[in-house]
Amino acid sequence: MLGRQTIATINLSALEHNFDYFDGLALNSKTMPVIKADAYGHGAVEVAKALEPKVSAVAVAFLDEAEILRNSGIQLPILLLEGAMKPEELSICARENFWTMVHRKEQFDWLRDLPDIQRPTVWIKIDSGMHRLGIPISEAAKVLSDNAELFCSDTILCSHFASADELANPMTLSQLSSVLALSEQFKLPLSLSNSPAIQGWPQTHQAWNRLGIGLYGGDAIIEQPNTNVKPVMTLVSKVIALRTIDAGETVGYGQTWTAQRKSRIATLAIGYADGYPRHAKQGTPAFINGQRVGLVGRVSMDMITFDVTDVETVKYHDDVELWGENISVDEVASYADTISYDLLAGVSLRVKRCYV
Numbered sequence: 463m464l465g466r467q468t469i470a471t472i473n474l475s476a477l478e479h480n481f482d483y484f485d486g487l488a489l490n491s492k493t494m495p496v497i498k499a500d501a502y503g504h505g506a507v508e509v510a511k512a513l514e515p516k517v518s519a520v521a522v523a524f525l526d527e528a529e530i531l532r533n534s535g536i537q538l539p540i541l542l543l544e545g546a547m548k549p550e551e552l553s554i555c556a557r558e559n560f561w562t563m564v565h566r567k568e569q570f571d572w573l574r575d576l577p578d579i580q581r582p583t584v585w586i587k588i589d590s591g592m593h594r595l596g597i598p599i600s601e602a603a604k605v606l607s608d609n610a611e612l613f614c615s616d617t618i619l620c621s622h623f624a625s626a627d628e629l630a631n632p633m634t635l636s637q638l639s640s641v642l643a644l645s646e647q648f649k650l651p652l653s654l655s656n657s658p659a660i661q662g663w664p665q666t667h668q669a670w671n672r673l674g675i676g677l678y679g680g681d682a683i684i685e686q687p688n689t690n691v692k693p694v695m696t697l698v699s700k701v702i703a704l705r706t707i708d709a710g711e712t713v714g715y716g717q718t719w720t721a722q723r724k725s726r727i728a729t730l731a732i733g734y735a736d737g738y739p740r741h742a743k744q745g746t747p748a749f750i751n752g753q754r755v756g757l758v759g760r761v762s763m764d765m766i767t768f769d770v771t772d773v774e775t776v777k778y779h780d781d782v783e784l785w786g787e788n789i790s791v792d793e794v795a796s797y798a799d800t801i802s803y804d805l806l807a808g809v810s811l812r813v814k815r816c817y818v
């Protein structure tokens with residue numbers, strides 16, 4: 463291979479393993495893989511193809527993402543988590559078997575204006591306290607009874623937890639009890655749990671669970687790292703230059719790192735334009751020739767630098783793992799004051815994906 467040699471290897475058997483693991487935690491629920499944002503950077507088409515035999519539907523954020531999957535031959539129903547942005551989208555959803563989230567009562571009016579046959583399957587989103595999307599819980603009973611004729615046999619009542627990754631936070635159970643009451647009143651099955659709720663709140667498991675980060679091997683609950691999941695993406699770049707600098711010399715823009723001893727510095731062909739986090743701190747780990755090394759200096763657009771003084775074997779063109787099998791993406795995320803979701807979904811298009 464010529465040119466830049468930065469590759470994200472996607473391990474589809476690890477993906478399937480993680481799916482089976484989370485699916486097995488909720489035996490009475492169906493698990494819907496959430497593959498928005500190009501499957502959190504892993505490639506939505508390939509991820510959907512790998513999971514298609516195991517699942518009955520997948521979720522994306524909006525219409526454009528669903529169309530990419532449909533045009534690539536994925537035949538599953540596809541839920542649009544953000545629903546239709548304009549009324550014209552609804553008949554496309556009906557034609558393509560995209561399920562659409564209704565989260566504002568105006569969307570029920572859009573549906574009513576259409577002939578039966580052009581109405582897609584709807585899921586209904588209730589705002590039980592997250593205050594981002596959904597019909598406010600205080601209005602929900604009225605909106606549901608006014609629109610009951612628009613429900614179909616696949617209609618699900620849906621809500622999203624604000625803090626399911628905090629096991630001591632009472633918010634999750636308070637959100638649960640308010641939607642349980644609605645579900646009973648209207649005889650509608652529920653979908654509530656995201657990855658942290660699937661892992662940490664079994665009482666929230668309902669007809670459908672929505673599995674995102676856990677599928678990709680990220681920690682759903684930081685305080686309870688899950689040893690049953692496997693990393694799916696391994697991000698590898700190569701050493702494209704090596705030099706030795708003297709104690710007192712500095713590395714990179716702004717001279718933010720000063721060598722305390724004579725140091726060997728390896729430069730890698732990856733930077734923030736590839737999705738490596740620009741705010742990664744000094745010492746952020748990477749893995750080279752069987753050892754951990756630490757980032758030095760600022761992250762540039764196309765390059766980063768590591769102190770490899772203690773790994774004598776390092777030479778030009780060696781592979782370096784930025785995260786994956788040996789360095790967890792959650793550890794790198796913590797060095798960059800962010801979460802694994804952000805790093806995985808942020809791997810940019812110029813990084814080649816390779817599927818194994």
Ligand SMILES: *Cc1c(COP(=O)(O)O)cnc(C)c1O
Binds near residue numbers: 655672
């Ligand atoms: C992204 C998303 C999910 C998946 O969340 P994870 O924490 O990644 O499991 C579930 N539901 C909704 C509504 C989402 O937007």
